[in-house]
Amino acid sequence: MTTTPAPVARVHRVHKSYGDAANHVNALDDVSLDIRSGEFTAIMGPSGSGKSTLMHVMAGLDSVTSGQVVLANTDITDIGDDALTELRRRQIGFIFQAFNLVPTLDVRSNILLPFELDGHAPTEMEAAWVEQLIATLGLSERTSHRPHQLSGGQQQRVAIARALGSRPHLIFADEPTGNLDSRTGREVLALLAAAVREYGQSIVMVTHDPVAASYADRIVFLADGRIVDERGRSTPEQISGYMLAMEKVA
Template sequence: MEITTTDLGLAARVQHLTKTYGTGEGEVRALDGVSVGIRRGQFTAIMGPSGSGKSTLMHIMAGLDAPTQGRAWIGDTEITGLGDLELTILRRRRVGFVFQAFNLVPTLDAIGNITLPFDLDGRRPSALERARIDGLVESLSLGPRLRHRPHQLSGGQQQRVAIARALATAPDLVFADEPTGNLDSRTGREVLALLAAASRDHGQSIAMVTHDPVAASFADRVLFLGDGRIVADKPRQSAEEVGAYMLGMEVAA
């Protein structure tokens, strides 16, 4: 009998994952035999020096990129062999994304961007979903900005709209790629506190790629990647502990 991801208490996992780019002499191994899971209801930070494979790992886990070898699951659905359409529908219904570059639609106002996942799914938010969106808008202080388009918003406001969009459908799993990279430190901390609350209060599983020790200190668990392999898997760390470990990795390299 095959053990499922749910049996293991995981929202997503990868097994024996390898990703190479190029061929022959020019081959680059971005990931080298990685097996890891993202635990349900937990906020996981994925850290590592530049070029360690952390963004590649997240993109494969999210179905945005395909592995060279190995398997990946979101929940109990193996995504490794899925076609583009099936993958798109799965991501739309079960996964939220927060990117460093916000990725908002410039022609839509803030509320239009927040409700975009419902429009793409060809449906209106239910009463329950509408209440959740109202709650997100309030907790993110976006009320006065709902009719503004992205170019009328500050970077912090745009990122808050992106987070509201990612959480609007209450996805099982949220992937955040350097979500505080373009924000000042106060706004960054607000964004991180919100992601932490989404996992703590709503049982959502969050996987965040970051190079910032302060951002990682908000997570329940910190995975460290080096040269395409997981080199450490640690419970909640202080920013100082994360910084010291990263420094040690760079010195060892």
């Protein structure tokens, strides 16, 4: 008898609202979702649908108004800041549009920062993986540069290498190819897919790009703060068609 592995992240009946009575916004409205281990999940929806809010609450970067959030088998709904920070550092990788690189560190030091924060040097296997990431992302000639010496696309590549370098079990990615040209974007998406397929990592990616979403194993669609549909692996054309239909309904 096979058993289904526990989800690496879960939200259950989550509500998230902003504003006061006069300006009340329901960003998430009774959302329940399991993120399965070893799976590449894309979250899509029209602007204002709640997709970024959903990722932020799942990652513990924002609190919920009500409901439950479980991350890496830990209920983080009311967890303390110190415990949440340590959990994120050890279990989670982040790829966000803001990059969040340390300006005083060079590229290699930024990529190795998760190891430094966790108090250990990379193993031989981890070091080899980091070098593969640096080469694949076209950063070999930039390892001694600091963030201000890089283009936006190059900074995004550094952020991606840093997120993948320590092989965290779960990675949250917010429009990870938004600042990349189409060729580099495809290479990055293939790398993310390989991290899932070959190393068992789990990825949650918020994107508006049907091409990016086509690399995912599973696509979750949001509208008006609610999950309205879920699809398996789909072509960019199929995803575009569904998104267009959602926009018309909205």
